[in-house]
Amino acid sequence: MTVVIDRTNASKRGAGPVSAAAHARKSADPGGGLYKPRAPIYPKLVHGRWRAIKWAVMVVTLAIYYITPWIRWDRPGNLPDQAVLVDFAGRRFYFFDIQLWPQEVHFITGLLVLAALALFLVTALFGRLWCGYTCPQTVWTDLFIYVERLFEGDRNARMRLDAAPWSFDKAWRKVGKHAVWLGIAFATGGAWIFYFHDAPRLLHDFWTLQGPATGYVFCALLTFTTYVFAGTMREQVCIYMCPWPRIQGAMLDTHSLQVTYRYDRGEPRGPHKKSQGWEGRGDCVDCHQCVTACPMGIDIRNGPQLECINCGLCIDACDEIMLKVERPKGLIAYDTDAAVEARAAGKPAIYRLIRPRTIFYAVAFAAVSCLMVWGLATRPTLDLHVLRDRNPVFVRLHDGAVRNGYTVKIANRTFYPQTYSVRFDGPAGVILKTPGLEAAGDTVAVTVPANEVRSVRVFATLPPKALTAANLPAAFVVQGGKAEARAKTTFLSGAANAE
Amino acid sequence: MANRETDEVTGVDTTGHEWDGIRELDNPLPRWWLYMFWAGIAAAVVYWVLMPAWPGVSGYTRGVLSQSDRADVAVALKDLQTIRGAQAAKLKNATLEQIEADPELQAYAQAVGQSVFGDNCATCHGVGGVGAKGYANLRDDVWLWGGSLEQIHHTIQVGIRSDNPQSRMSQMPAFGRDQMLTSAQINDLTEYVVALSGRTADAAAVRRAAPIYQEQCSACHAADGTGDQAQGAPNLTDQEWLYGSARADIQGQIWNGRGGVMPSWQSRFDPETLKALAVYIHSNAGGQ
Numbered sequence: 158m159t160v161v162i163d164r165t166n167a168s169k170r171g172a173g174p175v176s177a178a179a180h181a182r183k184s185a186d187p188g189g190g191l192y193k194p195r196a197p198i199y200p201k202l203v204h205g206r207w208r209a210i211k212w213a214v215m216v217v218t219l220a221i222y223y224i225t226p227w228i229r230w231d232r233p234g235n236l237p238d239q240a241v242l243v244d245f246a247g248r249r250f251y252f253f254d255i256q257l258w259p260q261e262v263h264f265i266t267g268l269l270v271l272a273a274l275a276l277f278l279v280t281a282l283f284g285r286l287w288c289g290y291t292c293p294q295t296v297w298t299d300l301f302i303y304v305e306r307l308f309e310g311d312r313n314a315r316m317r318l319d320a321a322p323w324s325f326d327k328a329w330r331k332v333g334k335h336a337v338w339l340g341i342a343f344a345t346g347g348a349w350i351f352y353f354h355d356a357p358r359l360l361h362d363f364w365t366l367q368g369p370a371t372g373y374v375f376c377a378l379l380t381f382t383t384y385v386f387a388g389t390m391r392e393q394v395c396i397y398m399c400p401w402p403r404i405q406g407a408m409l410d411t412h413s414l415q416v417t418y419r420y421d422r423g424e425p426r427g428p429h430k431k432s433q434g435w436e437g438r439g440d441c442v443d444c445h446q447c448v449t450a451c452p453m454g455i456d457i458r459n460g461p462q463l464e465c466i467n468c469g470l471c472i473d474a475c476d477e478i479m480l481k482v483e484r485p486k487g488l489i490a491y492d493t494d495a496a497v498e499a500r501a502a503g504k505p506a507i508y509r510l511i512r513p514r515t516i517f518y519a520v521a522f523a524a525v526s527c528l529m530v531w532g533l534a535t536r537p538t539l540d541l542h543v544l545r546d547r548n549p550v551f552v553r554l555h556d557g558a559v560r561n562g563y564t565v566k567i568a569n570r571t572f573y574p575q576t577y578s579v580r581f582d583g584p585a586g587v588i589l590k591t592p593g594l595e596a597a598g599d600t601v602a603v604t605v606p607a608n609e610v611r612s613v614r615v616f617a618t619l620p621p622k623a624l625t626a627a628n629l630p631a632a633f634v635v636q637g638g639k640a641e642a643r644a645k646t647t648f649l650s651g652a653a654n655a656e
Numbered sequence: 657m658a659n660r661e662t663d664e665v666t667g668v669d670t671t672g673h674e675w676d677g678i679r680e681l682d683n684p685l686p687r688w689w690l691y692m693f694w695a696g697i698a699a700a701v702v703y704w705v706l707m708p709a710w711p712g713v714s715g716y717t718r719g720v721l722s723q724s725d726r727a728d729v730a731v732a733l734k735d736l737q738t739i740r741g742a743q744a745a746k747l748k749n750a751t752l753e754q755i756e757a758d759p760e761l762q763a764y765a766q767a768v769g770q771s772v773f774g775d776n777c778a779t780c781h782g783v784g785g786v787g788a789k790g791y792a793n794l795r796d797d798v799w800l801w802g803g804s805l806e807q808i809h810h811t812i813q814v815g816i817r818s819d820n821p822q823s824r825m826s827q828m829p830a831f832g833r834d835q836m837l838t839s840a841q842i843n844d845l846t847e848y849v850v851a852l853s854g855r856t857a858d859a860a861a862v863r864r865a866a867p868i869y870q871e872q873c874s875a876c877h878a879a880d881g882t883g884d885q886a887q888g889a890p891n892l893t894d895q896e897w898l899y900g901s902a903r904a905d906i907q908g909q910i911w912n913g914r915g916g917v918m919p920s921w922q923s924r925f926d927p928e929t930l931k932a933l934a935v936y937i938h939s940n941a942g943g944q
Contacts, residue, residue: 548784555894592939
């Protein structure tokens with residue numbers, strides 16, 4: 158296990174060079190073998206401001222996840238009425254009034270870039286808030302621990318239960334817990350597939366065994382991963398599987414707000430009796446409540462660590478104790494390394510939210526946001542592609558006229574059928590022909606159904622006297638509704654080597 | 657040399673290797689990692705039992721599931737027919753004109769036609785359909801047997817000089833080989849045909865050949881040389897030549913009276929495929 162290098166001088170804190178967590182890890186390792194069994198963690202329930210926020214975020218994010226596919230959104234014609242739908246079969250992505258085609262996948266890329274920049278900015282400012290509050294791994298783990306508490310009680314009861322021999326009481330609690338976990342996991346996997354199909358119809362098809370095979374496969378897959386990740390792997394996912402804890406080191410600096418043990422105030426630590434005074438000692442009474450509350454099983458007093466997800470539960474745990482021992486709250490708090498160091502040195506703490514790093518992230522975020530909004534606002538509703546025939550490049554007709562064939566692809570990205578006029582903008586005297594359609598001179602009318610691409614074969618014929626060069630510049634101009642598109646092409650006549 | 661020591665901060669041993677002052681902690685792997693390794697091996701054994709896996713002297717282990725890609729393809733092809741069923745039925749019931757006028761049917765016919773053309777027709781007519789010397793160009797507006805949808809459809813069905821009793825049939829005599837005309841007469845006729853197509857020719861020869869043309873050729877190629885699609889007689893006044901436009905080519909054709917053969921496709925394709933092919937060829941020729 159790698160450890161973020163402790164930037165503060167460990168000896169200054171008086172905690173000793175070897176951390177308590179390291180000791181705990183060592184003692185959990187039987188004989189220093191090649192493989193390390195997971196040391197079970199029994200997070201204790203805490204009450205307080207951060208716990209309340211965490212509950213609220215959990216409810217909101219879960220609600221968003223489960224409810225979103227069920228939101229209906231009116232779209233004309235036969236288009237799906239699901240607000241958020243990734244329609245792989247129809248090759249469309251619907252998001253309320255936004256609709257994207259596969260060719261517009263750069264918007265998805267932009268969204269991912271935005272998400273990354275937002276993550277960088279938030280991390281640079283406030284530490285790993287994403288990890289502590291909104292990451293699905295955290296949200297579902299929190300929910301699973303909540304269920305665990307319902308069946309097995311809080312920390313001490315759970316530890317007793319695990320240590321106790323098997324009994325009916327232990328069995329039903331374990332079975333009940335795993336059953337509810339599986340239920341939640343199934344609901345998670347089940348909700349996922351609704352994003353990819355019409356939700357009400359899929360719900361019916363799913364239970365009548367008429368659903369698509371991919372639906373069952375992905376439901377099973379996500380049921381399994383949810384159950385395993387949130388139920389049994391938990392902090393191991395963050396520590397061993399997730400790259401973010403490694404990357405975050407590049408975003409954090411000494412001015413980032415992080416869950417911090419204020420060693421300047423806490424040390425030297427030690428047990429405290431009510432009769433004793435507080436002179437000559439720190440506020441930390443070494444009660445280990447911050448350790449028991451931690452879902453990652455670490456001791457925050459060892460400084461910033463890779464395992465810390467910045468959830469703030471140890472803050473709530475410590476504040477409760479501080480209240481009891483009648484010391485000010487905030488021995489553990491969202492604070493910066495710089496501030497703690499300054500206070501330890503007897504200087505006033507300075508907080509710098511605006512730093513070159515945060516300015517850069519904010520500007521980049523704003524720039525990409527503007528680009529995205531501009532892109533969506535000016536998204537063309539008409540897309541035109543012209544493919545020249547390559548075999549043959551041209552055809553000579555009986556009277557010496559030359560004909561070129563083109564495949565004109567018109568994408569109507571509106572929700573209504575449109576009739577477009579397709580004009581060949583090239584040498585004078587051209588005559589268009591489109592099998593199955595009426596053409597007049599250089600123009601042909603093409604009706605494209607709503608939200609579809611239509612591909613038409615267009616043949617342009619030039620009389621012999623118009624063949625002034627082997628390669629004549631030309632273009633197709635398509636107009637319809639308020640949209641216009643132009644695609645350059647050429648008319649090849651082979652005039653130079655004509656008989 | 658490995659110089660293991662205990663790291664101060666973590667209390668974990670290092671591997672003893674050092675790179676520019678950077679040392680690596682020798683933390684144990686998590687136990688579940690080991691489980692994944694065993695699970696991978698177990699999965700491989702299960703796979704051997706279920707799926708074809710081990711080669712033998714004569715064949716291979718089939719596996720309990722008897723999985724076979726060949727069988728899967730057969731099933732997939734059957735499924736494809738089911739998927740295409742509705743479109744194919746529409747194609748079958750629609751007239752050729754209806755198919756060409758309906759955007760959806762036309763697109764379907766184009767796709768079917770293109771693949772069938774590539775597999776069956778391209779050998780002679782070329783992938784792009786422009787043909788070659790002796791093989792008709794299907795992309796221009798010159799048709800030996802007619803370029804309307806119906807005529808193309810019929811030609812594909814019955815073929816040309818094929819073994820189909822309904823076959824399009826015509827035979828140009830081998831005027832030279834069968835000694836119907838003399839070499840001199842054929843030379844004069846060649847000049848006449850060159851003149852028909854609007855090129856400069858030996859005026860005296862043309863004058864001499866005029867009565868021979870009217871006597872021997874006009875029945876099929878028409879008095880003015882414009883040909884007759886009902887008999888598959890090419891138009892001699894245009895700039896399209898099946899067997900070449902040079903004098904030697906024309907002379908050779910009068911001498912030998914060549915005529916190509918196209919098979920009848922009626923028995924090889926179902927009616928909807930024939931229709932799709934006709935629509936594909938017709939529309940690619942600009943739709944006459």
